[in-house]
Amino acid sequence: MQNQKVTFENSRGEALTGLLEMPVNQLPYAYAIFAHCFTCTKNIDAECSISRALTMKGIAVLRLDFTGLRHGNGALEGNRFSANVDSLVQAGRFLASEYSAPSLLVGHSLGGAAVISAAHELPSVKAVATIGAPYAPEHVSHLLQGKAEQMNARGVAEVSIGGRPFNVDEQFLEDIRQQNMEPMIERLGRALLILHSPQDNVVAIENAAWLYQAARHPKSYISLDGADHLLSRRQDALYVGEMIGSWADRYLDAHEKEALKVEKQVAVRLGERGYTSDVMVRQHSLTADEPESYGGDDFGPSxxxxxxxxxxxxxxxxxxxxxxxxxxxxxxxxxxxxxxxxxxxxxxxxxxxxxxxxxxxxxxxxxxxxxxxxxxxxxxxxxxxxxxxxxxxxxxxxxxxx
CATH class of the missing domain: 3.30.300.20 (K homology (KH) domain)
Known part of the structure; x- marks a missing residue:
């Protein structure tokens, strides 16, 4: 099945677009919201791969574009952390009214800090997973070292994240400086999974340690050894999705859900890119692909x-x-x-x-x-x-x- 495009408004009346991806059988046992990194769009390969791995576990995933990044224009000016948290809350309320209330939040980079904040406004959420997330949003301000003159002259400064240029303005920085995450983490009251790479050169690994120390149980940590901040290798992104899906089963009443089934004995789904296919055989899921020599990614048997x-x-x-x-x-x-x-x-x-x-x-x-x-x-x-x-x-x- 193709992704469903959905549209809803944030609290300021601004229209937000999202992609709702369903499992192969279109019968999810849980709904998740995925807050991508603020410098990514909902169509970035890493976010697509993570969402795909979650749908293979029977979880529907809503991915959305935040204000200022709807067209992937590489701009963080006009983009506010607090506004993006509000967008996540409104996305949760949209799911609750149109589909089913979300029980899982996933956030990448600054999106990880955002989902921790948003979880406090969404009582249906039972589990939160962060990927390469900073302990405090203002951590990203270190990327502006040596950029003071450019900021003063233009009102914005260009930073490089994962080799990609982005513009940051003073209002964005001031907004993230005002965020006090420590009490948010301590009072989260949900299961927390922290995924972080020791080689992350955008958000240092120490942030994962601070997050873990501040959080209360149940909390878990998975090292993404060898991965970069943007999870540019597809196998890293798929691994992240698989780990989150397996971990979430423990907290999303997966043991009580009915076995996922399909109308026929077998159902197969393949999108417009590559040959990696989702296969569902009765309640069992697997992946099929072609080897690299035939133009595939070799993520499953041919x-x-x-x-x-x-x-x-x-x-x-x-x-x-x-x-x-x-x-x-x-x-x-x-x-x-x-x-x-x-x-x-x-x-x-x-x-x-x-x-x-x-x-x-x-x-x-x-x-x-x-x-x-x-x-x-x-x-x-x-x-x-x-x-x-x-x-x-x-x-x-x-x-x-x-």
Whole structure:
């Protein structure tokens, strides 16, 4: 499913746009609000990857643009920390009225400080996660060292965050100086997860220690070793999303939720970029992709590898089922498979010189004190496993548009 564009107003009557991303089955068990870093837009790759990982856990995610960054214009002038906190609160009230009240807040960089503040105004929130967040918003003022002359002359100063230039004005700095975060952290009253990279050169790792010391339990910390502040490597962003989703399960009544299901046996979702696909099989979720050599990101098995995996799993299950029924001492089955195509010289369709047939090579290891006769019989049974027989049978695929 594509992201849903939503629009609502903040307390000053300004229109804010957001993207609401749903799980594959469109039946989330919880809703989250993601406050991206103030120098990012809702479409930045890191934010998209984190949101995607959360939806794979069954959590719907609302991502929104803050005032001054709606078009990714690289400007922090006109952007206020206090106003952005208000925008998060209004986003929570919008979800409560139109969908379901948010139970999880996630914030990246200054967005992390913002969600801690906003949580106090949203009683439905049960858990808060921060990513590379400063202990106090004014921490970012260190980026302006040596910029006093530029600030005095122009009223704004250009700073570099993650190699990208941004303009900061005096009003923005004055606003963040007035924020007293320590009591907000101490009285948070929700589960807190702090994620931070030791190599973060924008918000130093000491901020994570100060946050952790100020917060009360339940609180947790995860090191994002090797990641930069903006999580520019996609694998870092996906890791963050997966960790937050798994951690949040403990606090969002996940054990009480109904098993996530799809209308059909399998549902697959792929957006407009790349080949990384969300796959849902009944209540189970996984990721499919293509290898880098085929233009993918290699974040999951390829479609043919999934077919081979199905054949391997079916083979192992069938052999153990047969051995148990016969009471044979089969301790363990290991199946190794490869898939490739080769020219079908002996194929019936010899008129087509480009004709190829698919080959699956299957190596089966059987552990246990089996006789040679038993081993040969199990090899025969392997060729009768249901998936093996399906691959050898005529197959019909019926496709319809919805």
């Amino acid at each position: 479609p043919y590898e999934l077919v081979a995996a199905g054949l391997g799993a079916c083979t192992a299950m069938t052999l153990q089922m047969y051995a148990r029924r016969k009471k044979w001492p089969l301790k363990e089955v290991r199946v190794h498979l490869d898939h490739y195509k080769e020219h079908a010289e002996d194929c019936e369709n010899t008129e087509d010189p480009k004709s190829k047939i698919d080959h699956f090579t299957r190596i089966i290891e059987l552990d246990g004190p089996l006789s040679e006769e038993q081993r040969q019989r199990l090899l025969e049974i392997a060729n009768k496993c249901p998936v093996h027989r399906t691959l050898h049978s005529p197959i019909r695929v019926l496709s319809n548009l919805k």
